[in-house]
Amino acid sequence: MKKANRPFLSKYRIFNYRDELSKTTPFSYSPQPPDSFIKEFADYFENTVNWDSPGVLYNIHPNVNVYGQIASFLAEFTNPNFAQDISSGKLMLIEKQIIEYFATLVNWEPRETGGIFTFGGKGTNLYGLKVALDKTFPNLREEGLCGKIKVISNDMGHPCHIEVCNWAGIGIKNCVRLKTKNCTLSIESFRKTFEDMIKNGEKLPLVILNGLSTLNHAVDDIQGIAKARDELVAKYSLDYTPHIHVDSVLGWVYLLLSRYDFEKNPLNIKANVLSIIKEKYLLMANIKYADSFGVDFHKTGFCSYSSSLFITKNKDALHNIERVYHEDNTLEFSKCSPYNYSLELSRSHRGPISAFATLKTLGVEGFVQLLGTFTECFLYMKETLNSQDHVKVLNYEENSNILFFIFKPFKEIEFKENMDPQLVEKIRTFNTEFYQFLIHKLELGKTNVFFSCSRSHKYLNQSFGSIKIYSYNAHFNLNEAKKVLGEIDDLFKEYTQGFETVKNYNIFDFLDVKGISK
Ligand SMILES: Cc1ncc(COP(=O)(O)O)c(C=O)c1O
Secondary structure, eight states: OOOTTOSBSSOOOOOOHHHHHHHSOOOOSSOOOHHHHHHHHHGGGTTOBOTTSTTBOSSSOOOOOHHHHHHHHHHHTTOOOTTOSTTTGGGGHHHHHHHHHHHHHTTOOTTTOEEEEESSHHHHHHHHHHHHHHHHOTTHHHHOOOSOEEEEEETTSOTHHHHHHHHTTSOGGGEEEEOOBTTBOOHHHHHHHHHHHHHTTOEEEEEEEEBSOTTTOOBOOHHHHHHHHHHHHHHTTOSSOOEEEEEOTTGGGGGGGGGSOTTTOTTOOOHHHHHHHHHHHHHHHGGGGSSEEEEEHHHHSSOOSOOEEEEESOHHHHHTTTSOOOOOSSOOTTOOOGGGTOSOSSOOSHHHHHHHHHHHHHHHHHHHHHHHHHHHHHHHHHHHHHTSTTEEETTTTSOOSEEEEEEOSSSOOOOOTTOOHHHHHHHHHHHHHHHHHHHHHHHHTOOSOBOEEESSOEETTEEOOEEEEEOOOTTOOHHHHHHHHHHHHHHHHHHHTOOOOSSOOOOOOHHHHHTTTO
């Protein structure tokens, strides 16, 4: 079903769930023969994205490492439950091994560091919040939340920072999303907000910082914020210290670069690329000043969904959640029981095992090679697109492996704040219709590219219908980048010759759905 260059496992087809449900074969009373089941099952792969195809530029969604998948598939036949070692055997050692590895990467004491694989990037932030609340309110488990509680995040942070405040019963109004400057949180703004909270009698259990933000790959000044926090805690003699969690579910991968010799540059990475990845690594290395952070192997680790890991500098903070668990130094088999503190009592082995096999078989070298390649490709695509008169790259100033750009309906457009609303609308329509054209071509099976478009992404405070391209596919390289740009260019030329859509396709807009751009 899967073809190397096709973006989907079938032709793209818009269907309605209700119509399809009425056509499905009913569950039969008698067993279905496997060959007939396989035939039926195969149909459900319609519209499934082929993340191995280099033309898929849709999101931070990797193709999967084969060894990672096979290792977790093999382990699955033993049906382990990672709630306890008794139900899983020595396989659970793998989780500990990965946590200790990350501790060494960030210069934390491995034996003091704790962590747990959980159900997604949102889960890692939820763990950050839970641990933070427990530290701030030692009687939380017995008495529940009390008093005025605030959480600081910022406007570049993922919307799940707000959502976890809802899940934890803090209330989304109490998640303060500070305005960033140049995409990062300023120390002055943090300091003032925290100080005001102290004066208002409010408590700040948690500060969430970005360790590569979703849309612009920004990294907050982790060291600077930690220092400001400590100064204010001392100045006001607070009886608690706000916990700093770094949402690094994307950026963790740069921590592997602590093992790369930038001087000798054994992989011969080009100087301009090397300087970008080194800068990202140095910013991420400051994670050592935080109290916890998140790692999503299903984002930047070539693993399947979901493979998220929450890591905390002080394992007691995590183990103490239900007050019953303690690990001694030796930890004898049969005593390893995350069951006693985890949110999930039934816990999949998939994250730890696929992450383990992927880290082992790609090695630091493989990851660095790929980061270098992606960075080079995005630099190339940024420069190529920006050199075209009819294109405007909206995030040209950023060094992120994500591009937002628009096609101009005519060349002479001066982009500034408060542009003529009719012109803004014209540009937006020009681009969203281009996107409609893309879907039309996908339906015909006549294009090999697939990317997203956002009605609401903002540039200079206006929405132009930005086209977003993003790849985290190990098959992507400079050659493929050239090919996809060629395809996008051909599509655009064809689009400008005019086309008739028969439908008004829905544009799924991540930014709209999650309110990221607001
Ligand atoms: C920075 C960041 N944090 C958290 C999340 C949420 O992760 P998940 O969808 O795995 O829950 C995302 C998702 O894209 C993200 O980019």
